[in-house]
Amino acid sequence: MPEAVTTMDGWYCLHDFRSIDWTAWKYASNEDREQAIHEFKEMVGTWEGTEKAKEGSHALYTIVGQKADFLMMILRPTMEELNAIETTFNKSKLAEFTKPAYSYVSIVELSNYMGNADENDPEIQARLKPTLPKWNHICVYPMDKRRQGNDNWYVLEKEDRAKLMYQHGMTGRQYAGKIRQIITGSFGFDDWEWAVTLFAHDPLQFKKLVYEMRFDEVTSRYGEFGKFYVGNILKTEAIEEFLQV
Numbered sequence: 001m002p003e004a005v006t007t008m009d010g011w012y013c014l015h016d017f018r019s020i021d022w023t024a025w026k027y028a029s030n031e032d033r034e035q036a037i038h039e040f041k042e043m044v045g046t047w048e049g050t051e052k053a054k055e056g057s058h059a060l061y062t063i064v065g066q067k068a069d070f071l072m073m074i075l076r077p078t079m080e081e082l083n084a085i086e087t088t089f090n091k092s093k094l095a096e097f098t099k100p101a102y103s104y105v106s107i108v109e110l111s112n113y114m115g116n117a118d119e120n121d122p123e124i125q126a127r128l129k130p131t132l133p134k135w136n137h138i139c140v141y142p143m144d145k146r147r148q149g150n151d152n153w154y155v156l157e158k159e160d161r162a163k164l165m166y167q168h169g170m171t172g173r174q175y176a177g178k179i180r181q182i183i184t185g186s187f188g189f190d191d192w193e194w195a196v197t198l199f200a201h202d203p204l205q206f207k208k209l210v211y212e213m214r215f216d217e218v219t220s221r222y223g224e225f226g227k228f229y230v231g232n233i234l235k236t237e238a239i240e241e242f243l244q245v
């Protein structure tokens with residue numbers, strides 16, 4: 001029987017996508033809008049404090065296209081904290097003007113195909129509990145490894161999977177400095193097996209990387225994908241402008 005690879009798991013992750021009800025927002029009183037913006041900025045301020053203390057991290061992006069208007073990506077040591085954050089948002093004034101668009105629950109994961117990684121290594125710890133880069137663009141999508149007929153990832157021997165993952169890593173390495181990837185595992189947590197979160201300075205690099213990886217066997221034979229979300233960074237100081245009507 002093929003052997004499962006051991007994983008190292010870090011911070012829990014919530015991708016929380018929301019759409020804004022712009023009509024209701026436009027009809028709201030100035031007072032309500034100001035309160036909503038003030039509360040939201042305060043909430044983001046508390047996240048910034050958590051990030052500074054290295055007790056979590058977050059990313060705030062506006063989403064391009066109709067799938068959502070913005071994304072709050074949150075990393076925290078526990079599932080309870082993720083839940084508390086979404087509930088705080090749900091109770092806030094701004095939430096009265098938003099609708100849930102999509103969410104994804106997962107955990108930062110490194111798979112140990114070489115079998116020699118030391119989880120206590122500070123470098124590994126930094127990857128498991130990362131401060132998310134504040135790069136200009138984000139791309140998020142869920143994925144599975146296929147389990148169909150002759151293309152079943154889960155019947156491959158570990159050493160064969162390791163070879164395919166090595167090839168995958170080599171393709172990815174060509175994008176060093178251009179793309180940062182955070183892989184989060186979601187077996188038992190959500191509808192797909194992983195979420196892929198990519199950060200880039202230039203969004204064209206997402207297209208180039210995702211296209212190039214389609215030719216790696218691990219993707220061409222075994223990759224199955226959900227919906228893609230792409231967006232632009234929403235800096236705290238730009239929140240007001242984004243919500244200006």
Ligand code: VOV
Nearest residue numbers: 110111165169172173175179181183194196210213214219
């Ligand atoms: C910058 C790009 C980049 C780089 C350098 C990179 C490297 C690596 C390495 C070295 C490893 C293995 C060890 C680990 O770290 O887990 C992985 C692991 C993984 N990857 Fe990856 N990946 C990238 C990028 C990258 C992308 C764009 C995708 C989506 C696939 C695509 O076709 O759209 C992806 C997927 C994954 C997944 C789902 C896993 C876990 C697989 C498992 O079975 O456990 N990944 N990945």
